Amino acid sequence: MDFCGSLVAESGVEALLHGLYDDTLVRTPDGWKISQRTAKLVSAVVGESSQLSLVSAP
Incomplete structure (x- = not known):
């Protein structure tokens, strides 16, 4: 199965x-x-909402 999600840290x-x-x-x-x-x-795409960058998964 496939999943997509979004997380936002307190920072x-x-x-x-x-x-x-x-x-x-x-x-x-x-x-x-x-x-x-x-x-x-x-x-995963990680960063501030205005500056997201792609991160490769292992």
């Missing part, structure tokens, strides 16, 4: 995030539940 630094995640599901008596989620950051 005003903003990060726009893009990545992928995989879920491991288990069946319970109440239905399917996520037992584990693994996320991988693909890219």
Whole structure:
């Protein structure tokens, strides 16, 4: 699955995030539940709102 998100620190630094995640599901008596989620950051843009710069993810 794909995810995109935005974070803003108290200092005003903003990060726009893009990545992928995989879920491991288990069946319970109440239905399917996520037992584990693994996320991988693909890219991040970090900086003040007026001066964002691309950061490569490992």
